[in-house]
Amino acid sequence: MQRPVVLDPRTARILPWLVAIAFFMQTLDGTILNTALPSMARDLAEDPLRMQAVVISYLLTVALLIPASGWLADRYGTRRIFFGAILLFTLGSLLCSISTSLNQLVISRVVQGMGGALMLPVGRLAVLRAYPRHEFVNKMTLMTLPGLIGPLLGPLMGGWLVEYASWHWIFLINLPVGILGCVAALHFMPVIKGPRQAFDTLGFILFGAAMVLITFALEGLGDLNMPHARVMLLLFAGLACLAAYWLRAGHIEQPLFxxxxxxxxxxxxxxxxxxxxxxxxxxxxxxxxxxxxxxxxxxxxxxxxxxxxxxxxxxxxxxxxxxxxxxxxxxxxxxxxxxxxxxxxxxxxxxxxxxxxxxxxxxxxxxxxxxxxxxxxxxxxxxxxxxxxxxxxxxxxxxxxxxxxxxxxxxxxxxxxxxxxxxxxxxxxxxxxxxxxxxxxxxxxxxxxxxxxxxxxxxxxxxxxxxxxxxxx
Missing domain, CATH: 1.20.1250.20 (MFS general substrate transporter like domains)
Incomplete structure (x- = not known):
């Protein structure tokens, strides 16, 4: 196991709170959006019952990039990847707030998801490597406490902002927190790199393609404009990619999973x-x-x-x-x-x-x-x-x-x-x-x-x- 990194006393105190900011941003964003979907649909001239793409695009992007988070942190360092993750999440929030169509909003949510996929895993990895194992539980508890507040505040803030301001503000409130997180990351996130390991790029592509195709197939069932033949084609293509990944993973030395x-x-x-x-x-x-x-x-x-x-x-x-x-x-x-x-x-x-x-x-x-x-x-x-x-x-x-x-x-x-x-x-x-x-x-x-x-x-x-x-x- 890699030895803990030596931190100065100030960084040792602040690092868990820095990761907690990322956790709070994620949990708040995950709950503040759902209450606003009907208002967003009206403003974008969409059916409120067809707004699932706004939610799915974020979740799917996070799922796709999580497997690469540890490899990226090991190769480029925790500070650079953590800073980039918060920056991407904040930029995605800004793009969401100025979106004028559903397609623009979905693309902006993908950018947000790219940041969200890396923030917490890289932050957690930094804490794991920066502190002795006997301190890890206490640091994790400190990190997760602000995250528990997000689901409590999210629906309240989302409903209130939509009713008394506009849905754009559910994304704009991420900007000051994100800017604070970026500044703090540059000052208090240690530069930690792990051993260089080969990344299963082909496995990553196959596994990711399977997730995307299967999800699109299910989403297509909710869209009456997508023919059932196309839905079945997407579903079987996704299952084929998953089968190909599984067969390949059993015969290589370092598969993705x-x-x-x-x-x-x-x-x-x-x-x-x-x-x-x-x-x-x-x-x-x-x-x-x-x-x-x-x-x-x-x-x-x-x-x-x-x-x-x-x-x-x-x-x-x-x-x-x-x-x-x-x-x-x-x-x-x-x-x-x-x-x-x-x-x-x-x-x-x-x-x-x-x-x-x-x-x-x-x-x-x-x-x-x-x-x-x-x-x-x-x-x-x-x-x-x-x-x-x-x-x-x-x-x-x-x-x-x-x-x-x-x-x-x-x-x-x-x-x-x-x-x-x-x-x-x-x-x-x-x-x-x-x-x-x-x-x-x-x-x-x-x-x-x-x-x-x-x-x-x-x-x-x-x-x-x-x-x-x-x-x-």
Whole structure:
């Protein structure tokens, strides 16, 4: 293992806060946008139910570039890549704010995603290499605390800014934070380079092409202008690229992600469980603000306030996650929690104009607690048994799958919503389409139950060698 870098006392104090700024920017951006989608659609003369490309373009870009983050940091140094990441994210935010069409906005979100893909992984890598291992947990806790505030402030700020200013300000508020982050990165991010290693460029292209093509195929189902023949062509092309990557990875010395990772049952179950469970929960931040504003007539500020219980529930359950997993083990915690999560997502089909504000708040609070416990347990069990020499690769693949599954979740939800939506639908028909979509989304989440039943009954949190740093989402 590489020795910790010697930092001067001031840099040692500030570095975790610098990475925390990046984490805060990411989590705030991930939640502030969804409440604004209907207003953005009106301003850009688009259907609010077809705005998923704004969300998917960012998530997919992040998923594509995460595998390259460690290699770039090792080759060019953490300071240069971290500074560039914040600069790209800030530039993307500026471009988003001045976009005048959906296509311009999607391209700007790709630029933003290029920065977002590198900020947190490179920052986390710098902290890992700059401090002794016994200090790492405390530094990680310090880094993640501001990030927990983002999901709480995001919906509130997004709704308020859209209602009392304009949607452009949800991107403009990133500019002062980004400028501060750039200046701080130049002064306090240490220059850390790792050993030069070969990068699996062809594997990166094949894996990335598979993600893009499969996501585009699902998004095409939500777009009535895309023929089904083209959707099927994209889907099979994506699967072919994935198969080609998998066959190649088993025969080269340093693949992007080695198939041997899946020889560990807990890792295989965790990765596949993440993929299917997040197909349902990943669509939630996209669907709920649309349901509230498009189908139920909430204002942006009201919709943003209604989303706050989700974040509160997620924060409250965090300290209880480990005791629950210790008590019941991963197998039964994830099996029971996945069934509960699917049921709660499906029960959103009961929300209508007669649902009180208190009922909605309790419902979303419960989803927030169950969702947070699900993420913590899934993330930890995925890497619980990996040896140290595979922990970095496994963690990188997990990060990719998390982003990819959220992207596929939004694409799938948009496709379902479009399929259930009748031409010239009235408010009642629109609400029915949302109800049917939530029933399907809940069913997608339940599918992961069969996977988690494959876990060993003896798996417990207490056996996790990397548990201290893997439980965060």
């Amino acid at each position: 080695s198939p041997s990772l899946f020889h560990m049952r807990s890792f295989a179950v965790g990765i596949l469980g993440n993929l299917f469970a997040r197909l349902g929960s990943g669509a939630l931040p996209f669907l709920v603000p649309l349901l509230l504003q498009v189908a139920l007539g909430y204002s942006p500020a009201q919709a943003g306030l209604a989303m706050v219980p989700l974040a509160i529930g997620a924060m409250i359950i965090k300290p209880l996650a480990k005791p629950l997993i210790d008590r019941f083990g991963y197998r039964w915690t994830l099996t029971g929690n996945t069934l509960l999560l699917g049921g709660l997502l499906a029960s959103l089909s009961l929300i209508d104009n007669h649902t009180s504000t208190l009922q909605l708040a309790i419902h979303l609070f419960l989803i927030g607690t169950v969702n947070s416990l699900q993420f913590t347990a899934m993330n930890t069990v995925t890497l619980i048994g990996l040896p140290d020499d595979q922990a970095s690769s496994g963690n990188s693949l997990l990060s990719v799958v998390v982003q990819l599954s959220m992207s596929l979740g939004v694409a799938s939800a948009a496709a379902l919503l479009s399929g259930f939506m009748l031409p010239d639908a009235d408010q009642e028909a629109i609400l029915r389409a949302f109800h049917l979509t939530f029933l399907c989304v809940g069913s997608l989440a339940v599918l992961a139950t069969a996977l988690f039943l494959q876990l060993d009954n003896t798996d417990t949190a207490g056996t996790a060698p990397h548990e201290d740093k893997l439980a965060e989402d």
